[in-house]
Amino acid sequence: MSDVLVLCYHAVSPSWPAPMSIAPDAFERQLRFLVRRGYRAATVAEALSDPPAPRTVAITFDDAYRSVLELARPILDRLGMPASVYVPTAWAGRDAPMSWPGIDQWVGGPHEHELRCMTWEELTGLADHGWEVGSHTRSHPRLPELDDAALDGELAGSRTDCESGLGRECQSLAYPYGAVDRRVVAAAQRAGYRHAVTLPRGLHRPEPLHWPRVGIYHVDGEARWRWRMKISPLARRIRASGPWESVDGVRRRLVGAEG
Ligand SMILES: [Zn+2]
Known part of the structure; x- marks a missing residue:
């Protein structure tokens, strides 16, 4: 059986101290480690x-931070690795900094420019380059808190936005904050997604519309042992052995921790 490791990054910056931002040199070091371990990179749709x-x-x-285009892509290109990027479609191409609970404390400060979202043109360029561009909903809400109509609007609506913005099929979704329950998974299926990724603190058993990612944060760029422990296949198998139902408890602990 293949080992499929799905990593979740956010922004790449040499100076932004946010938990969801990683320094370019640490990012490159992590990728080179994976290459040395024999990992081959694929998009989420291919990998799953x-x-x-x-x-x-x-x-x-x-x-879909602009720093992904400006700082992560050159590193990935050097290593011949594609990637997947998830865009909150209501923010694509807007001049205003992205803002929601978890990142809005950076609005108005010296790092505000880090909150810029890519344009559809930039995202199309990545897709043309072999990357996958998927949906991160329209407005980045906590999906389990929405009623059915709003849930369908965020999921089906953002899928339509991606397809019209990119001129290609949108197969993948990343749940904002990794917040998801059975009703949200059913809505993602209804909206036509084939793959959807989560962001649990622990891991859980993978399903196509409920696939756990390993979140990589600022601190993982500084402490190499943390990074190696997080991606170790054995450690991941142990962490994935918990019941599905524990995910909601994990999600509650994550409130405010992710952008
Ligand atoms: Zn997000």
């Missing part, structure tokens, strides 16, 4: 449906 190697890694970025 037809992994190209016994060890496959999908590098994902939530929120």
Whole structure:
């Protein structure tokens, strides 16, 4: 059976001290470590449906920060690695900094420019380059808190936005904050997604519309042992053995911790 490792990053910056931002040199060091371990990179759609190697890694970025284009892409290009980026479609191309609970404390400060979202043109350029561009909903809400109509609007609506913005099919979704329950998974299926990724603090058993990612944060760029422990196949198997139902408890603990 293939080892499929799905990593979740957000922004890449040499100076932004936010938990969801990682320094470019640490990011490159992490990728080179994966290459040395024999991992081959694929998009989420490829990795989950037809992994190209016994060890496959999908590098994902939530929120579509411009720094992914400016700082992460050159590093990934040097290593010949594609990636997947998840865009909150209502923010694509807007001049205003992205803002929601978890990142809004950076609005108005010296790092505000880090909150810029890519444009559809930039995202299309990434898709043309072999990257996958998926949905991160329209407005980045906590999906389990929405009623059915609003839930369908966020999921089906953002999928339509992606398809019209990119001119290609949108197959993948990342749940904002990793917040998800059975009703949200059913809505993602209804909206036509084939793959959807979560962000649990622990891991859980993978399902196509409920696939756990390993979140990589600022601190993981500084402490190499933390990073190695997080991606170790054995550690991941142990962490994934818990019951599905524990995920909601994990999600509650994550409130305010992610952008
Ligand atoms: Zn997000």
